[in-house]
Amino acid sequence: MATANLFKNIPKHLPEEWFETLCKTGQVHIERIVSRGHVTAEAYWYDQDWAEWVVLLQGRAVLAYEGRPSITLNPGDYVLIPAHTKHRVEWTQEDADTVWLAVHLLEPPAG
Amino acid sequence: MATANLFKNIPKHLPEEWFETLCKTGQVHIERIVSRGHVTAEAYWYDQDWAEWVVLLQGRAVLAYEGRPSITLNPGDYVLIPAHTKHRVEWTQEDADTVWLAVHLLEPPAG
Numbered sequence: 001m002a003t004a005n006l007f008k009n010i011p012k013h014l015p016e017e018w019f020e021t022l023c024k025t026g027q028v029h030i031e032r033i034v035s036r037g038h039v040t041a042e043a044y045w046y047d048q049d050w051a052e053w054v055v056l057l058q059g060r061a062v063l064a065y066e067g068r069p070s071i072t073l074n075p076g077d078y079v080l081i082p083a084h085t086k087h088r089v090e091w092t093q094e095d096a097d098t099v100w101l102a103v104h105l106l107e108p109p110a111g
Numbered sequence: 112m113a114t115a116n117l118f119k120n121i122p123k124h125l126p127e128e129w130f131e132t133l134c135k136t137g138q139v140h141i142e143r144i145v146s147r148g149h150v151t152a153e154a155y156w157y158d159q160d161w162a163e164w165v166v167l168l169q170g171r172a173v174l175a176y177e178g179r180p181s182i183t184l185n186p187g188d189y190v191l192i193p194a195h196t197k198h199r200v201e202w203t204q205e206d207a208d209t210v211w212l213a214v215h216l217l218e219p220p221a222g
Contacts (some may be wrong), residue, residue, distance in 0.1 A: 003188045003189070004189060004208065005187040005188050006188075007186070007187040014193060020162060022150060022189070023164045023214075023216070025216055027136075027139065027216075027218060028138065028139050030164055030214060041138055053133070053134045055212070071114055075126055076116040076117040076118040076119065076168075078114070078115060078133065079112045079114050079117070080134055092163070101166070101212070103134075103214055105134070105135055105136050105138075107137065
């Protein structure tokens with residue numbers, strides 16, 4: 001029941017985007033992601049077998065879905081990315097840490 | 112794939128604590144909770160059959176576990192409340208909206 005903080009204990013050096021599991025069960029994976037100007041590798045699209053509910057909590061980012069207009073995410077903005085919806089992070093703020101909270105739903109959402 | 116924001120569209124009048132389902136599957140329930148000075152009814156303890164991962168994102172609150180010292184939560188603070196760990200919200204900020212994001216894990220977490 002220890003308390004931890006989503007905005008603390010971020011490594012000083014982040015050569016790559018940083019993924020940290022906060023809680024994991026058979027059906028759910030709660031993850032903190034910290035980006036510092038990082039983007040998804042060029043021409044790579046995430047294509048997940050499961051839906052992902054994700055909220056941007058700090059910083060700013062641009063999320064792209066294949067074949068659709070990109071969307072800018074500001075703190076508090078959240079989206080549900082259905083399984084097999086190809087997506088990538090096109091841009092994140094360079095001079096600040098962009099903090100994401102992702103909830104991977106290892107079965108399809110009902111609604 | 113519409114974007115919504117955790118800090119927006121909060122009702123002007125909140126006679127009671129406000130619960131809003133953001134995403135629900137058979138195994139997970141993601142919920143936004145907004146408190147404005149609200150606390151859990153006196154002498155009532157939440158006693159859930161499932162674990163709850165919860166983060167306070169705005170405002171401030173005091174969370175109590177039965178038989179243990181209360182903890183103060185500030186923005187970004189998160190806790191995992193195991194199933195059947197009796198808890199209640201003892202205090203929330205009165206002059207601001209306290210925004211929580213709760214992920215109810217409808218099966219026990221592995222670690």
